[in-house]
Amino acid sequence: MNTGLTEEEVQKSRQKYGDNTISIAKKESFIRKLIATLGDPIIKILLIALAIKTLFLFQNFDWYETIGIVIAIFLASFISTLSEYGSEKAFEQLQAEASKIKTRVRRNQELKEITIDEVVVGDIIKLSAGDEIPADGKILSGKISVNEANLNGETKETEKSRSSKVYRSTVVYSGMATMLVEKVGNQTVYGKLAEEVSEKKPTSPLKLRLVKLAEFISKIGYVGAALVTISYLFSEIVIDNNFDPDKIYQTITNFPLMFAFILKALTLSVTIIVVAVPEGLPMMITLVLSSNMKRMLKSNILVRKLMGIETAGNINILFTDKTGTITEGKLNVIAIVDAKGHTYKTESDLKTNKTYYTQVKLSLVANNDSDYDENQNPIGGNITDRAILKFFKDDNFQYNIKAKKPFSSEKKYSITKVTYENKEINLIKGAPEIILSKCTHYYENGRKRFLIDKKEIESQISKAASKGIRVLAFATSETYENPSRLSFIGLAFIKDEIRKEAIEGLELIEKAHIKTIMLTGDNIETARNIGKEIGLLKNKDDLIITSDELHKKTDAEVKKILPNLKIIARSLPQDKSRLVKLAQSLNLVVGMTGDGVNDAPALKKADVGFAMGSGTEVAKEASDIVILDDNLLSLSKAVLYGRTIFKSIRKFIIFQLTVNLCAVSISIIGPFIGVETPVTVIQMLWINMVMDTLAGIAFSFEPALKEYMEEKPKDKNEPIINKYMIDEIMFTGTYSALMCVFFLKSPFIHSIFRDGPNDMYLMTAFFGLFIFMGIFNSFNARTHRLNLLANLSKNKVFLAVIIFILIVQIYLMYYGGDLFRTYGLNPIEFEIMILLALTVIPVDFLRKIYLRKKGQIGGV
Template sequence: MKINSKGLSNSEVVKSREEYGTNALVMVKKDSFFKQLIRSLGDPIIKILLIALGIKTVFLIQDFDWYETVGIVIAIFLASFISTISEYGSEKAFIKLQREAEAIKVKVRRDGKVLLIDINEVVVGDIILLDSGDRIVADGVLIKGEVSVDESSITGESKEVYKKPFISGLNPSDNNELLRGSVIYHGVGEMMVTKVGVNTFYGKISLELQEKQPESPLKLRLRDLAKVISRIGYVGAFLVAFSYLFSVLVINNNFDINRIVVTLSDTSLLFAYFLEALTLAVTIIVVSVPEGLPMMITLVLSSNMKRMLKDNVLVRKLMGIETAGSLNILFTDKTGTLTKGELEVVGVMFGNLDYYKEKKRLKSSITYYNILKKCILSNTNCVYDDEKKMWIGGNSTDKAVVNYLGEENYSVKKIKEVPFDSKNKYSYTKVIEENREITYYKGAPEVLLDRCKYYILPSGRSVPFVNKKRINDVIDEYAKKGIRVLMLGLDEGKGLSFISLLFIKDELREKVREGIELVRKAGIKTVMITGDNKVTAMSIARDAGIINSDRDVVLTSSELNRMSDDKVKEILPRLSVVARALPTDKSRLVRLSQELGLVVGMTGDGVNDAPALKKCDVGFSMGSGTEVAKEASDIVLLDNNFNSIVKAILYGRTIFKSIRKFIIFQLTVNFCAVFLSIVGPFIGVANPVTVIQMLWVNMVMDTLAGIAFSYEAPLLEYMEEPPKKRDEKILNSYMIHEIVFTSIYSFLLCIFFLKSPFIHSFFRNGKNDIYFMSAFFGLFIFMMIFNSFNARTSRLNIFANLLSNKVFLGVIIFIVIVQVILIYYGGDLFRTTSLSLKEIEIMLVCAFSVIPVEFLRKLYLKSKGKLGCV
């Protein structure tokens, strides 16, 4: 196996791609639009309807209107088509957006230059640079460095596997082979790619590894709710059929037993009655069974995905965004999340207390500058890109330090590298320099300073450390200003020598204080978890608004670990900061918070954060974080910004509210239709809405309403409400009150319209003719339209924030246009005919009455202090 340390040339990349293929994987094939359409036609409700129509066609073939059968079939197909097009398009957009945002970039060396490329561009022969937390994107062998690897996604065994460099001339073995899908736990190195794409071990089993995402808790709760409502619908359907048969067999025969017996003996008439009863029952089932409820999750999420991505929030797992709206406590990192993450070295202090702010002045002290350069450049994961003239790779601290040096480079033989560890709080590199072994250290002053026996003079000579107390005072002084301090040291074999302190500033992000205040108003406790020392952490927490009073508790990791679980639970409501934190602290805090019944959010970006991210209710990973952290998280913050967490919480609440608004609207129509169909036969109106009319009603309240409500805007006022409980039911008391009240009023309005002589007087031929029944069909639809304005807000002003949901207005306009067309041109198929202006006016006035009546209900509840919200 030939290894070229400079990597492939451009021509070799092209040749390799032609010979071995790309690194793209075969994705799980989703059902086509046609398959989804056929599946929707297999809906049990539609099957029942088609069977009923088939029976009617066969047995009443002589006087059956064929156009009605064809019309109903077309209506069924249109309803299914619109439903499928919405769901298929939403799902497709959702998957596409996720894939685009989750595209992984890798560092490769080509033609001696380090490049950042998409994983699909990797080819056989590429040299990939590896770092802690990286996900391996192709099969290959380690050719440089030593790393420990997590291969659990491939082997199922969650233990660290240590890899050593491949020795030229020997065959690759398990000791140096790296497999796609594995994760680098610790260490840095380089690998050469030997297999890509479908030829990798991961690629061969990729279809099996791509698991279908489990249904989210909210979707399951919606499904359960739909089942309950369906049962009610089936009972309602039975009652409708029974009431119709009771009406035609008993009431129409004036309760006369002899006449009833005669009617029962007429087989053809009896069968006609039973068939009509079956048709009515099916109509009720079509309306009452809320098959659109589970679809709402897909509609709402897909409609919000683009908006969320614009706000730099990527949802990886649906349950994450659902749960985000219910958070009680949020553990957040500091660097890059609360702060800008644009670390800048603002000064350097050496052991003789010489302070240098600018690099230009530091360069004048040649010895100090050279020692500083060697320590920094031998102890970093950053690589300088000559083409782009910039440093790439490494963490934010590494980048800040090397950018302070500028375009310097340093080549040295490294014997051993130990990367920064959150437990040890330092990293070191052992090098051979002028035939001497020197170890360069970089890390936290409180860990390294006490170990220093000497400090370096401007001449380069080491002398006993006499300024240690003064150095400690300087560290405290800068820490109080919120400036992070990093220490550099070296060991030539006689003990650690102090080189310098680096003062690193990272300013708070804009509006982060407002974001934390917004989260506090939302009833969410924010706790800052940081690797900074206690003094620095307190300074930043105060500036961010996390610490607001003397009662707020600030602990270091060691102080936290000395406390019992019960003691930590006791102080948790007042805990604001954990300084010098370890990843194990995060996991413990998550566990204890959950034991208190709290819904927990956690941010993280490193390999060691993965357990806590998996364990918490909502895991937020950073866009710049490791792939393993992203894999463990529910939501990725593409800009690493705390304010993006605020947006995720707001979107979570918005989605839940959108679904609740839809449920209010849908169940109001459901119950009104069921009540009307049950009572109708007893008041002489056996079939106020025909089967085909009911299919249009069903399309309006399921698919079209689902689209309309799914585009509700995220309003900041939602952040002033307390979090929803973890197990809060979808239907709350406010919703039940509105559904029951409005459905009863709508039902009574329909009865009044159907039976009132006053209403009949406005129509040219009185009651029960084609004009009157056309108006009643219009009343039912327009009543739904006006009530949709009531359902979308709990405010007295139903037009509040209406323009923020233009899709809602578009859907309403579409329904109005279609309804007008159906009234004037629906003909016998829809049992409609043209209405006069006077007839249209009385129909609209009656339908509009649901708005003032609902206004009075809200006004009454507000006067009693009981006006709630969805």
């Protein structure tokens, strides 16, 4: 059985018991989402309008407008649903593809890595700390500590040994074991739970803020609609009857006439509500995220939680690991050094001293959490253990492991009890200062000798540390439980090259006004050398301390040194949690990187937890964002995308609320200046589609600009609409409304357009003016620069959407007919309308120049 399944047995098992995929409770289908949109405020209002028009079937019934409302309801629902459903589906598919979990399985007498979906009944799985258990089964050998919180909510770890049952989705916290898979997929306990329960994702904070903003604006729209209804009825019933009680009574008792007044009043209120309620605002989050998802994945950023990418742009302080993040994470053993200072740079060099070679290889290969796969490539375990196996090429010793304690950050060593050539040996390896302090002997030519003078060994450690080389000491111990009276075997020098991109990433993070603190398990000399090399230690005030020194300081003392703190050497996982808590108490937005089991608490506590792609599943589960290539430059891009997403939403808000303000203003003012319906319900539906769905798509593809990384982080409590935005919305919205009033009431404008029933050509042009002013203002909204075309080529979707709107609008103006109340314009009429709409650009240009002169130019 220990040889694992053959390929033929795998296929038979899959046919008989099924695969290991989980069929979770069905997500909301497109049809269900479409039906659900009928509950949206806009659709409800339109349905009410449709019902009213149907009731008045024989009272001057307008077939065109009624059919138009039916079409509008369908289009508004369909396009909104299609956009949101498509975005959500694309986002979830990309997430699932990028976050597949791998596990180690024995097949065809070889150990290999596969995704958990490929696991079948009968597979033998190798488990170690940080692994997520891929299926239900039982332990064949070994001992592990498992966290089963995913199944039962209990955070207390459970010990599992031979014959114990283990379950899918639970996590190994410590130890090593092999398990036999007995149930897969929906037959597992986790699978059955997933069938019954559809996890409802919590609404992200930014989406909640957008929902509240939309609700607030909607209330203003409802109040405006109510005022218009009351004002219109008061005007028709009271003012037009010169306040004569008898005439007022006659009007009220004339039911057909009153029905007509009420219908007209409700039509006006519907028009205002349709444009005032920004129902597309909350959907903007999904649009922006889905449009950026592929770009983020290309930059090796996997967003697990919406909250993470929303908050990433606001980080003030970042606590980062060194290995694999700042360094390449491709560790190489560059030398083995014995007690006398003799250096062996390769396995071939070691083989020249056969006795010493056997001691070294047994010590480092047997006391190791990694394994060789079928191609003799190291898999599993941590990167240090994999580097050691890479140095030795193979494991051809015959030894039996009796007991094992994996490396822990607290103890800073691992120990394994083995039997080799009928002898029981306790092999220990770890931090040099820990191992060396317990050494009383050393080996020379296979014999133990008293270790009287440790200076030669300490000198070797110091020289390596000063060059940024990591040092590992290894020895034998007389006892297993409490290692003591160690016999020193040697030192392993391990080199991890600095990532060139990490230096660039650190520079970008620094420019973004984010403080970076590096936490490393290296000793203080190695840490200092690396800190200087990457530019983290520049000034004499820059502080580097050890974990022990940190523990001796009170919380108040740590807060005091935090501004100058750059590096913590010999750091422990609990240091991370403490630092997160203290930084947050100073109202800082905290980012934290991690890859190990013990990093999970700090990743959860941080405002944004960044797990490394090569890290444990525990760390990934606890994180908000996974950096797939473990690269600090990629992490800096996550910050950039966080800022870009927030800015894209703000640009959209400026655009939408400017159109809202103009539309509501003109709809309220219209009846009082002799224009009862400046914009019809059908026209307003097209306007609504332009400013919600289409504009949302256009702004969601705004580029991530490097200049965003030179700005200070936003305060986490900063309102979603700032003063700059309010000023722009009020200024441009008011100007647009005044331009509309001027267009409708100016004798000069009237003289340009041909006469026709109900000013048909003037009102056609007015519909065009309104849309084109909104389109041209979208260029103002997307940048605070004077050059409106800045970076426009980087958002081709924006240009495509604008061109599409222009084409459709021109078509509607010439072929909309009675449905859209449009009857075509001659060239001069069209040119005048376009020129007046274009004025929104120079007017906003003057506003920007004025702000620059006052030194108040801000932006989103």
